[in-house]
Amino acid sequence: MPLSIDRRRALALASSFIAAPWLVPRAGRAAEAWPVRPVKYVNGFPAGGATDTLSRVLCQKLSELSGQSFVVENKAGAGGVLGADAIAKSPPDGYTVGLGGIASNVLAIGSYAKLPYRPREDFTFISGMWQLPNILTAKKDLFSADLKELLAAFRKEPGKYTYASAGFGTTLHLSGEMMNSMAGVQVRHVPYRGAAPALNDLLAGNIDLLFDNLPGSLPSVRAGTIRPVAVTAKKRIAELPDVPAMAELLPGYEMTSWAALVGPANMPPDLVAQINALAAKALNDPWVKQRYADLGATTWPTTTQEITAYRDSEEGRLLPIMKAAGIKPEGGG
Incomplete structure (x- = not known):
């Protein structure tokens, strides 16, 4: 027996209520829990150097605050390019982050004729970490x-x-x-x-x-x-x-290194916000600030917008200096 118009409408309405939770935009739902398993932190330089020491101090505090291990993986080579490439090619799920900054996301542009990644577009810039x-x-x-x-x-x-x-x-x-x-x-x-x-x-x-x-x-x-x-x-x-x-002795000479916590492109905004908040809490911790100061570094928490804009400004400032210094792009990343 054919369904009446009223019954069809009622069934359609019931179906819409069943489907509704799946149709709610992500921004309207509570953010998913993160982290629920260990996080890999990729450092494009070898163990024992300054970036390694500073990274391990931060990862120790991130582990304490989150209850999940932040594991440093050293993937050295090509002035940080190999490590940055590993981050860029990772899933944007928050479980692979790592060291970005002046070397791999700015200077590499003027140093290598061909890079395996796009220094701005292939990354999510989550927060500043340190300056030194x-x-x-x-x-x-x-x-x-x-x-x-x-x-x-x-x-x-x-x-x-x-x-x-x-x-x-x-x-x-x-x-x-x-x-x-x-x-x-x-x-x-x-x-x-x-x-x-x-x-x-x-x-x-x-x-x-x-x-x-x-x-x-x-x-x-x-x-x-x-x-x-x-x-x-x-x-x-x-x-x-x-x-x-x-x-x-050389008026106008100045060079400061800086590092950013980065992930691959296309990370969900709510996830980026969670990681940024955790990083800020760790970088503002008195123990981390003192450890960095003892090593001659300054903690540098930022918003995602601030660190992205800073990277852009550094590209505009430093690439002409590289050219004037005679550094020419060579090889491949």
């Missing part, structure tokens, strides 16, 4: 650690001396090439797969100089096993008040 200056150090038996004397020697014997960095296209590489360009010298660049092996070779006397993030070299400086030459901040820093800023 770089430092130029010398092996213990180098003839001098005085910046003025070193620059004079570099000018006298072009190409004789070497400086190491954590890799091609890093802020450490740019710090060295800015010195070469602004001082009119030729100190040969020796790139390593991360700061830790570069520091080991400086300690062994196999290279003359090293540009490093401050936290990586500060313990060795304090121990007297390497000698500080200059910092790349605009002015002298509180941790090493007797060490000059490069800008004292």
